[in-house]
Amino acid sequence: MPVLVMKFGGTSVATLDRIRRAAKRVGVEVAKGYDVIVIVSAMSGETNKLVKYVEETSPLFDAREYDAVVSSGENVTAGLMALTLQEMDVPARSWQGWQVPLQTTGTHANARIESIPTDNIAAKFGEGMRVAVVAGFQGISPEGRITTLGRGGSDTTAVAFAAAFEAERCDIYTDVDGVYTTDPRICEKARKLDKIAFEEMLELASLGAKVLQTRSVELAMRYKVKLRVLSSFEEMNDAAGTLVCDEEDIMEDKVVAGVAHSRDEAKMTLVSVADRPGIAAAIFSPLADAGVTVDMIVQNISEDGRTDMTFSCPTNQVSRAEKAMEEAKAAGAINFAAVKADTGVCKISVVGIGMRSATGVAAKMFKVLANEGINIKVITTSEIKISVLVERKYMELAVQALHDAFELDKA
Amino acid sequence: MPVLVMKFGGTSVATLDRIRRAAKRVGVEVAKGYDVIVIVSAMSGETNKLVKYVEETSPLFDAREYDAVVSSGENVTAGLMALTLQEMDVPARSWQGWQVPLQTTGTHANARIESIPTDNIAAKFGEGMRVAVVAGFQGISPEGRITTLGRGGSDTTAVAFAAAFEAERCDIYTDVDGVYTTDPRICEKARKLDKIAFEEMLELASLGAKVLQTRSVELAMRYKVKLRVLSSFEEMNDAAGTLVCDEEDIMEDKVVAGVAHSRDEAKMTLVSVADRPGIAAAIFSPLADAGVTVDMIVQNISEDGRTDMTFSCPTNQVSRAEKAMEEAKAAGAINFAAVKADTGVCKISVVGIGMRSATGVAAKMFKVLANEGINIKVITTSEIKISVLVERKYMELAVQALHDAFELDKA
Numbered sequence: 001m002p003v004l005v006m007k008f009g010g011t012s013v014a015t016l017d018r019i020r021r022a023a024k025r026v027g028v029e030v031a032k033g034y035d036v037i038v039i040v041s042a043m044s045g046e047t048n049k050l051v052k053y054v055e056e057t058s059p060l061f062d063a064r065e066y067d068a069v070v071s072s073g074e075n076v077t078a079g080l081m082a083l084t085l086q087e088m089d090v091p092a093r094s095w096q097g098w099q100v101p102l103q104t105t106g107t108h109a110n111a112r113i114e115s116i117p118t119d120n121i122a123a124k125f126g127e128g129m130r131v132a133v134v135a136g137f138q139g140i141s142p143e144g145r146i147t148t149l150g151r152g153g154s155d156t157t158a159v160a161f162a163a164a165f166e167a168e169r170c171d172i173y174t175d176v177d178g179v180y181t182t183d184p185r186i187c188e189k190a191r192k193l194d195k196i197a198f199e200e201m202l203e204l205a206s207l208g209a210k211v212l213q214t215r216s217v218e219l220a221m222r223y224k225v226k227l228r229v230l231s232s233f234e235e236m237n238d239a240a241g242t243l244v245c246d247e248e249d250i251m252e253d254k255v256v257a258g259v260a261h262s263r264d265e266a267k268m269t270l271v272s273v274a275d276r277p278g279i280a281a282a283i284f285s286p287l288a289d290a291g292v293t294v295d296m297i298v299q300n301i302s303e304d305g306r307t308d309m310t311f312s313c314p315t316n317q318v319s320r321a322e323k324a325m326e327e328a329k330a331a332g333a334i335n336f337a338a339v340k341a342d343t344g345v346c347k348i349s350v351v352g353i354g355m356r357s358a359t360g361v362a363a364k365m366f367k368v369l370a371n372e373g374i375n376i377k378v379i380t381t382s383e384i385k386i387s388v389l390v391e392r393k394y395m396e397l398a399v400q401a402l403h404d405a406f407e408l409d410k411a
Numbered sequence: 412m413p414v415l416v417m418k419f420g421g422t423s424v425a426t427l428d429r430i431r432r433a434a435k436r437v438g439v440e441v442a443k444g445y446d447v448i449v450i451v452s453a454m455s456g457e458t459n460k461l462v463k464y465v466e467e468t469s470p471l472f473d474a475r476e477y478d479a480v481v482s483s484g485e486n487v488t489a490g491l492m493a494l495t496l497q498e499m500d501v502p503a504r505s506w507q508g509w510q511v512p513l514q515t516t517g518t519h520a521n522a523r524i525e526s527i528p529t530d531n532i533a534a535k536f537g538e539g540m541r542v543a544v545v546a547g548f549q550g551i552s553p554e555g556r557i558t559t560l561g562r563g564g565s566d567t568t569a570v571a572f573a574a575a576f577e578a579e580r581c582d583i584y585t586d587v588d589g590v591y592t593t594d595p596r597i598c599e600k601a602r603k604l605d606k607i608a609f610e611e612m613l614e615l616a617s618l619g620a621k622v623l624q625t626r627s628v629e630l631a632m633r634y635k636v637k638l639r640v641l642s643s644f645e646e647m648n649d650a651a652g653t654l655v656c657d658e659e660d661i662m663e664d665k666v667v668a669g670v671a672h673s674r675d676e677a678k679m680t681l682v683s684v685a686d687r688p689g690i691a692a693a694i695f696s697p698l699a700d701a702g703v704t705v706d707m708i709v710q711n712i713s714e715d716g717r718t719d720m721t722f723s724c725p726t727n728q729v730s731r732a733e734k735a736m737e738e739a740k741a742a743g744a745i746n747f748a749a750v751k752a753d754t755g756v757c758k759i760s761v762v763g764i765g766m767r768s769a770t771g772v773a774a775k776m777f778k779v780l781a782n783e784g785i786n787i788k789v790i791t792t793s794e795i796k797i798s799v800l801v802e803r804k805y806m807e808l809a810v811q812a813l814h815d816a817f818e819l820d821k822a
Contacts (some may be wrong), residue, residue: 016467050487056427059495065497068505069490072483074460079480083469085477094479098509144510264633 001125004034005156005170007136012045012232013077015178022173022232024082026131030090030183035310037165039158040081042073044337054131063108066140067148071097074135074154082133092131095121097138097146102157104139104245111139112215115158116164135160152213159216163223163343170227172212172239176219177231178242179204179211182259187400189409193257194239197247200226200257203351203385210242220244255354255361256406259399262347263293267314267377267389268279270325274336275307279286282334283309283325290324292317293352294386296380309336310378312389315343345377346395348386350402362386368405374398412536415445416581418547418569420454423584423643423804425489433584433643434495437542441501446536448571448576450547451492453484474519478549478559480558482508485546485565493544503542503588505768506532508549510558513568515558522550522558524567527575531782536638542711545572554784563624570627574634581631583623583654588642589653590615590622592819593670598811600820604668605650608658611668612638613760614796623655631655632675658764666765666772671728673758673760676706677726678788678800681736683748693745694720694736701735703728706792707798720747721789723800726754756788757806761813779816785809 006029006183008022029036041047050070054061078094087090088093098362101122104111112295121132136154154171173359177192179201184190198205198221205214211229220227230241273279287294292313300308313321318341328334355361365386369376374397378389390398403409417440419433419542440447442606452458457694461481465472489505496503514657515522532543547565560567566583573581580743583772588603588611607615609632616625622640631638641652654660684690692712698705703724739745766772776797780787785808789800801809814820 016464019468053427053491054494055488057430058498061494062497062504065490065494065505068507069487070495072486075483075486076464076480079476080464080468081471082479083465083476086473087469093473094476096557145505172801407522 001033001035003037003165003167004029005037005158005162005165005167005252007037007039007154007170007172008041008042008232009154009172009174013040013081014044016080018082018232019077019084021249023081023088023090025173025232025236026085026089027088030049030130034168035163037121037167038081038131038133039154039161040074040077040133041136041154042076042345043077046073064145067108069111070136071146071148074141074223076139078133078135085131085133090131091129092133093124093129094133094135096135098140100134102139104149106141106142106143106145106147108141108145108147111141111149113139113149113160116160118164120316122165136207149214150215152210152216155213156218156219159219159223159225159227160211160227160267163219167225170225172227173232174211174229175231175233176211176229177234178229179238181243181257182399183261183404186261186396186401187410189400189403189408190409193242195243195245195250195255197250197353198244199247199353200351201382203349203382204260205259207258212378217244224244252356254270254352255358255408256350256352256356256408258351259402259408260349260351260408261395261399263390263392263395264314264316265312265345265347265389266318266340267310267312267342267345268318268321268340269340269342270334270336271340273309274335275305279334281307282328285326287321288312290320292321292324293315296378296389298378298380312345312347312378318343342377344392345389346392347387347389348395348398348402349385350406351385353384355384355386364405365402368401369398412444412446414448414576414578415440416450416573416576416578417485418450418565418581418583419452419492419643419703420565420583420585421452421458422586424451425455427491429486429643430491430663434492434499434501435693436584436643438501439647445540445579447724448532448572448578449492449542449544449564451485451488451544451731452547452565454457454488457484457487474766475556477517478557481576482549482557482559483547485548489544489546493542501542502540503544504540505544505547506726507548509551509555512543512549515552515560517552517558518555519552519556519558520800521561522552524550524560524571525681527571529575533576542782550715561626561631563621563627566624566627567630568593569641570636570638572628572675573636578636581636582715583638583640584643585622585640586642586644587622587640588645588651589598589640590655590669592668593810593814594672597672598670598813598814600814602820602822604653604703605817606654606656607668608764609655609657610763610764612655614760614793615671616774616778628655630674654670665694665763665817665819666769667761667763668764668765669817670817670819671760671762672806672810672814674803674806675722675725675727676720676756676758676800677729678723678753678756679729679732680751680753681720681745681749682745682751683717684720685746686713690745691720693739696734697739697744698724698732701731702715703732703735707789707800709789722790723756723758729754753788755803757803758798758800759806759813760796763816764795766795766797775816779812783808783812
């Protein structure tokens with residue numbers, strides 16, 4: 001029988017009643033003839049509670065014990081989902097990560113999936129079981145310790161199962177009804193997309209559209225898993241949600257698919273850095289060692305052998321970045337006049353695979369922002385994305401203006 | 412290094428602060444030179460919450476899924492205890508049942524331990540780890556599914572580890588400071604015992620003194636595990652608590668060690684049963700099939716080929732017992748005039764290994780009760796125990812009178 005993967009996030013299994021509603025959706029797919037693999041998150045709030053326990057117990061925790069603790073919420077929902085399905089006379093059982101066994105790397109708290117053996121679950125499907133309920137987010141390391149896949153990791157569990165079982169589709173049930181052209185809370189003209197290309201989704205996910213874990217999109221793209229994002233709070237419907245798929249499967253020929261924004265950006269500038277070969281490495285190696293996630297990097301034109309180096313990083317990493325720079329200066333690795341942090345900025349991006357072949361998108365974007373009187377502080381581009389840093393007070397205005405200019409409200 | 416097993420019950424790990432206090436006790440034993448195996452229960456309230464989830468989801472639940480759900484609370488405390496010890500610079504790590512692996516029978520929700528391989532944990536002790544924190548109450552079945560050992564099962568986990576590692580002692584930390592001659596809430600003269608024999612503890616445990624799971628005492632007796640019950644809320648002290656040990660190790664020569672009581676008893680009488688060979692089997696087989704836990708059984712003198720059969724069972728099984736009897740009658744398996752239930756009774760027992768060699772204990776007990784005007788409804792005896800059913804309103808009076816008469820307040 002064809003296999004379908006259905007993933008339910010924390011809000012979709014937050015109570016016994018919601019688990020029942022999710023199980024009914026599973027029952028509908030079983031009745032259609034699918035063998036279903038259900039991936040469940042922990043009841044919403046549970047994982048946060050466990051993370052708090054760990055952090056209060058041990059601020060610099062052993063990540064192996066962190067994983068042993070925080071993975072337990074998914075075990076509860078997996079068992080309850082299996083029981084709920086059994087109550088509906090759907091033959092089901094639960095699997096924890098180690099029972100599959102879902103093998104991962106040994107990078108605790110942020111492990112990557114290495115392999116998913118299918119024999120065990122496939123054999124049970126062969127014996128008449130119709131639903132395998134798998135605890136998301138968890139696996140085991142080469143040493144046999146429990147690992148977790150990072151926040152949002154159940155999305156990646158779902159896609160990996162879909163790839164391993166060559167599932168017809170991977171449905172991600174969440175609390176939003178799909179992927180939007182932009183954040184509907186900021187721009188009321190935001191429109192739900194019926195389809196979006198993997199590459200676009202990847203950019204949007206890494207730009208802060210928190211619908212899917214970035215890694216799950218990468219994995220879906222690599223293994224050509226048809227991925228659908230839909231709400232567990234709306235009527236079931238084969239056309240519901242947003243399908244994340246190959247660009248060949250998308251009919252629309254919009255150049256820009258969406259506008260993303262991120263509040264959580266700070267702009268850091270090293271003033272008057274000696275401009276010499278190797279200076280970039282001398283700056284960014286200590287930042288990487290200090291765990292600072294550098295996003296955009298801009299180097300100004302050099303004057304008199306000195307230059308300004310600007311980069312962006314998450315707001316809560318500013319003091320860590322400053323400390324790393326001062327230490328590198330003290331150690332004689334770099335030299336600069338001052339390090340300035342600007343936390344009053346935000347990042348606005350336009351994303352679309354059509355930008356590969358279209359020209360003038362960047363020019364249009366800059367003109368739209370100029371017309372609104374918005375000054376651009378930093379620019380970076382990729383093949384299918386243009387991002388700018390602007391003052392945070394202009395965030396809503398910039399998003400709305402760009403959404404209008406690229407006519408994203410029109411299908 | 413010598414091994415010590417320390418078990419902490421739910422109230423002893425109810426909060427992060429209590430886990431820290433428990434970890435300090437572990438640290439003291441490590442400093443003395445012990446390698447320690449810590450067995451933890453779930454934070455108090457957690458297991459009840461999970462059981463409730465399961466029962467609400469599926470009243471006639473699949474016990475395999477029940478076990479997968481309710482075992483998760485222990486995983487949380489095991490990880491948190493390991494982290495707490497690490498914070499105190501004590502090398503520690505957690506083990507879940509499947510990681511040991513603690514092999515059990517396949518009797519889900521009430522499994523028995525089959526084996527505990529020691530290589531894995533012993534090797535870590537060899538590498539410098541000082542504390543192995545093991546999630547109590549759980550194991551895995553021959554099919555690789557998670558099993559649990561029944562309520563109070565962490566006591567049994569602790570004793571089984573002590574036996575497997577030939578531990579010097581197994582300390583059960585709980586919310587009472589030891590085993591008493593009787594319930595201190597009923598009899599203010601109750602005295603904490605420094606030592607009690609395995610056989611006596613076994614009788615007291617099965618009579619409703621809820622300090623230890625009965626099976627843990629059986630196991631300790633079989634493998635000669637020195638078992639100590641003590642409070643995690645009092646100062647540490649080598650003489651604290653009550654040592655459960657071989658009778659040879661007990662100096663006191665008291666005939667009676669304690670007086671136990673149980674409110675949760677009902678007296679059932681089948682009136683005018685045909686007295687013929689096989690009648691007991693015809694009555695008690697259907698009761699066993701219905702899951703009724705029959706305790707005392709008394710058959711009255713037969714008259715005219717008919718007799719009255721009386722037995723006791725837990726109060727909440729009365730309607731189940733009545734139903735089983737009526738069905739057996741309807742099926743023609745037995746014949747009786749009426750089935751009467753008396754739920755206004757309680758069971759009072761005196762227990763002591765000295766009763767094996769002493770005479771007159773039963774006579775003294777009956778005389779004491781008669782002097783207080785308490786009528787005895789049913790009597791049963793074993794080698795080291797005499798139990799009677801009396802009206803429940805006399806419970807306190809009976810316990811206090813017997814405690815006085817056998818001078819249990821005197822060491």
